[in-house]
Amino acid sequence: MTPTSDLPGWRHVYSGKVRDLYVPADTPDGVSAERMLVVASDRVSAFDHVLSPGIPDKGELLTTLSLWWFDLLEGGDGGPAVPNHLAPDSALSDDDEPVRLVPAEVAGRAMLVRRLDMLPIECVVRGYLTGSGWAEYQAAGTVCGIPLPAGLENGDRLPEPIFTPAFKAELGEHDENISFERTVELVGEHAAHALRDASLAIYERAARRAAQHGLILADTKFEFGTDDQGVLRLADEVLTSDSSRYWDAEAWARGGTPDERMASFDKQIVRDWLAAHWDRTGQPPELPDEIVVRTADRYRELLSRLTR
Incomplete structure (x- = not known):
């Protein structure tokens, strides 16, 4: 899936340095959607540039860690609840069966969120x-x-x-x-x-x-x-x-x-x-494989250490 491709039931509307934003496919132009899909890619940025190549599995690792922190800050650690942007990842169909709203193509790297200013x-x-x-x-x-x-x-x-x-x-x-x-x-x-x-x-x-x-x-x-x-x-x-x-x-x-x-x-x-x-002029060079692998390993280790 390319950053600007649509997903089943969703239409791409924006890409940042790392994340891609989608609205329901039937959202009329010029109308603010009440629910949106935020998809974390494997892109990596530094010094305000998106670099190449990306970090393998980075989108899923970032999303997993964010969801873990959102849950903890909602009171999972016994502290006061911090309101966040997450919306339920399901809806009821006509026969009252829950329907998953996050497409399988981006499962694990996407968050269903409510619209915010x-x-x-x-x-x-x-x-x-x-x-x-x-x-x-x-x-x-x-x-x-x-x-x-x-x-x-x-x-x-x-x-x-x-x-x-x-x-x-x-x-x-x-x-x-x-x-x-x-x-x-x-x-x-x-x-x-x-x-x-x-x-x-x-x-x-x-x-x-x-x-x-x-x-x-x-x-x-x-x-x-x-x-x-x-x-x-x-x-x-x-x-x-x-x-x-x-x-x-x-x-x-x-x-x-x-x-x-x-x-x-x-x-x-x-x-x-x-x-x-x-020297921060022109386009940045490609990251060598060794840097990509080391970075991915550190991302995985952080998730493991925090959530164990």
């Missing part, structure tokens, strides 16, 4: 200093404009998690880090505070869960939308290898070089190889 904010939470935050800290002592104590090193735990939102860019463009004040301007004060509070609370909850399995959740990003009742709902993917940095807690505690300290269970392997072999 998505907020244009990437809700990034950072608990550790790394990535673009480390680069900014070296230059200015800040991360996304937030002052941090002097003397921190790459991979250090921050005094407390920080909310560093970004404005979501169009496909192929770079997301723009923004201040909380700019977030207020974009979505209003009430929504901005709700996004920040929800993001920090979910991060803390997920970080505790990861720690129980010998993992550090260094940072992550969330997306939210509101339903027709105005309820804020967690959407898209959640706490996956694509949207988060996970490190091995034992390796981090041992210290050593940044590579030894921040043994990752995400696509950092791809980022590191690309940064070493591409």
